[in-house]
Amino acid sequence: MNRFRRANRAAILASVAASFALVAPAAAQETFKLGIVTFLSGPAADSFGVPARNGAQFVIDQLNKGAAPSPYEKVGFGGIKVEPVIIDENGGATKQVQELRNLYQRDNVDVVLGYIGSGDCLAVAPIAEELKKMLVLMDCGTPRIFEDAKYNYVFRTAAHATMDNVGLIRYMKAKNIKMTTLSAINQDYAWGQDSRADFVAAAEQLYPGVKLQTDLLPKFGAGQYGTEISALVGAGSDVVYSSLWGGDLQAFVLQSAPRGLPKRSQLVFSAADHVLPPLGDKMPDGTIIGARGAYGLMSQKSPLNDWLFKGYEAANGVYPVQASYRMTQAILGLKAAVEKAMAKNGGKKPSTDEMVAAMTGLEWQTPGGLIQMKLADGHQAIQPIAFSRTKYNPDLKRVDLVDIQYFAAECVNPPPGVKAIDWIKGGMQGAKCD
Numbered sequence: 001m002n003r004f005r006r007a008n009r010a011a012i013l014a015s016v017a018a019s020f021a022l023v024a025p026a027a028a029q030e031t032f033k034l035g036i037v038t039f040l041s042g043p044a045a046d047s048f049g050v051p052a053r054n055g056a057q058f059v060i061d062q063l064n065k066g067a068a069p070s071p072y073e074k075v076g077f078g079g080i081k082v083e084p085v086i087i088d089e090n091g092g093a094t095k096q097v098q099e100l101r102n103l104y105q106r107d108n109v110d111v112v113l114g115y116i117g118s119g120d121c122l123a124v125a126p127i128a129e130e131l132k133k134m135l136v137l138m139d140c141g142t143p144r145i146f147e148d149a150k151y152n153y154v155f156r157t158a159a160h161a162t163m164d165n166v167g168l169i170r171y172m173k174a175k176n177i178k179m180t181t182l183s184a185i186n187q188d189y190a191w192g193q194d195s196r197a198d199f200v201a202a203a204e205q206l207y208p209g210v211k212l213q214t215d216l217l218p219k220f221g222a223g224q225y226g227t228e229i230s231a232l233v234g235a236g237s238d239v240v241y242s243s244l245w246g247g248d249l250q251a252f253v254l255q256s257a258p259r260g261l262p263k264r265s266q267l268v269f270s271a272a273d274h275v276l277p278p279l280g281d282k283m284p285d286g287t288i289i290g291a292r293g294a295y296g297l298m299s300q301k302s303p304l305n306d307w308l309f310k311g312y313e314a315a316n317g318v319y320p321v322q323a324s325y326r327m328t329q330a331i332l333g334l335k336a337a338v339e340k341a342m343a344k345n346g347g348k349k350p351s352t353d354e355m356v357a358a359m360t361g362l363e364w365q366t367p368g369g370l371i372q373m374k375l376a377d378g379h380q381a382i383q384p385i386a387f388s389r390t391k392y393n394p395d396l397k398r399v400d401l402v403d404i405q406y407f408a409a410e411c412v413n414p415p416p417g418v419k420a421i422d423w424i425k426g427g428m429q430g431a432k433c434d
Contacts (some may be wrong), residue, residue: 006305030349031083032076032338033105034060037114038327042090043221043247047274048116048323052138054088055324058312059331060084069303071365077338080349085109089116104133110138111355113330116323117143118190125154134352134359138330139323141243141271141292142190143198143420146376153352155359157330157371159383159413161191161243162420164270164290165198166428167412170389172239172288173206177266181211183237185228185252187244188217195243195270201361202422205381213237221248229256233264240265250275257284273297274321276399277391282401287390293368295325297401298386305367329366329383336364375416378383382413408432 023179036056039049046318060082066075076082085107087099096115112128113136115121126149128135133156137145141161145154172179182203186192196217203210209249214235215230229252232240240261244252249272256262262284273291276283291298296319299305308328312320320328337359341350350358361378364371369384388401411433414423423429 002205006188025340026139026284029326030080032080032111032349033107034331035084035107035109035112035114036084036086036327037089037096037099037103037112037120037324038086039090039116039246040086040088043223044116045063046091046243046247047250047278047321048246049089050113051274051321052116052323052327054316055308055312055320055327056084056086056331057307058324059328061309062307063331063335063404064190069307072231072335073331075338076351078342080338080346089114089120093117093119093337096120097123097127099393100127100135101131102190104128104131110134110349110352111402113334114327115140115147118144118194120146121156121304122190125149125151132352134238134355136330136334136359139292139326139421140191142194144194146380146396147419148262150377153356155373155379156376157333157373157381158185158293158326159381159385159409160420161270162198162414162424163196163382163385163409163412164243165195166352167200167385167387167407168199168241168290169202169206170407170412171290171431172268174405175288175403177239179203179207179210179239181213181235181237181268182239183214183216183232183235183265184212184241185216185218185225185232186242186243187220187222187248189220191245192220192243193219196241197421198424199241199243199270201421202428205424205427208222216295223248223251224250229259230293232256233261239268241270245271245274246410250279253279253284254282255283260285271322273401277321278399280397280399281392281394283390285389285391288387289390289401290327290385290387291322292385293322293324293325294384294386294406295368296320298388299325299368302367302404304365308367325366325368329364329368329371332366333359333362333364333371337362345432369416370409371425375413382409384409408434
């Protein structure tokens with residue numbers, strides 16, 4: 001009996017050990033934990049933050065299935081499945097600083113990727129540097145990120161706002177838009193202030209003698225623009241420029257059209273494509289808009305773009321806009337950097353420093369064109385951009401974009417080592433335009 005019990009016990013232990021041997025590799029399977037930060041609530045969520053999240057979910061799902069087109073067909077990041085940890089950017093810069101620390105120190109993510117608000121980017125970048133953790137900024141327009149500081153662990157995989165405003169002025173000049181007088185309305189924080197400064201400076205270069213009339217800086221999230229619209233209608237400028245975005249831009253368009261502003265002045269919006277789906281026929285025909293890149297309805301046909309545009313539309317019932325494209329190019333850039341590092345280290349999951357070295361100065365293809373990390377010692381991207389006019393299509397029940405023109409990255413971005421505003425005021429020397 002004792003011998004039987006001992007033999008039976010040994011058999012059970014052997015069976016358990018064999019079972020663990022079978023499941024252990026799966027249970028211990030390595031993943032790449034990716035913190036993703038975007039607006040999931042608040043006025044920036046519907047038209048910007050949620051499309052960014054939806055873009056991330058689509059792309060990560062495709063990568064984890066090995067279903068992305070070449071050169072991104074390898075599963076996940078170098079064969080390692082991507083595990084996203086998605087959090088809400090809403091709540092202000094102080095909250096985001098703590099959330100960033102939590103992602104690195106509590107959730108143990110390998111990289112944090114995201115951020116839309118310029119104020120948030122300015123706040124979190126020094127924290128990532130302090131912690132020596134990799135941070136990939138996918139948006140946030142202010143040039144100040146790398147012009148006012150130097151970082152080793154921080155990257156921005158999209159061009160800053162100078163491209164939007166220089167490109168917009170070049171488009172207006174190419175289309176013979178009259179602008180002897182100008183008024184402006186921009187949000188009173190880094191994005192709005194920097195966009196306004198770049199646009200006005202570029203206007204002074206290509207429209208010598210232009211007169212700035214009404215110059216408004218309402219607070220972010222104001223939502224009500226009755227007083228500002230009265231001032232703009234009263235000024236009657238040839239052009240009204242704005243870098244408003246998200247819920248603020250939607251509110252401004254909805255409130256200004258009944259007051260006749262689009263009929264009195266040419267509206268030019270530097271970053272407006274993302275509000276076209278929700279606004280529909282409320283967006284005035286003939287408005288000149290940018291998308292912060294060659295994105296969405298202004299994107300150019302390619303296998304990569306077909307994959308994102310059609311796949312995202314099928315999954316979400318609406319076509320992708322700038323936030324979805326910028327999120328996609330950030331994830332693909334990080335994938336390219338991780339796999340470049342793995343090619344050098346024998347195929348192991350790379351360390352932070354190995355990823356940083358691989359991302360610095362990197363170039364990669366995206367649905368919106370070639371991204372090149374050419375500024376800020378290889379930490380800041382430049383890219384091509386497009387502009388167009390709006391025209392509502394009643395048959396498709398959507399706003400179409402017509403009269404599209406593309407500008408090369410080096411036509412609308414400053415060269416390395418030169419501050420954006422200094423480059424513009426110096427006549428945009430060295431710009432390479434077709």
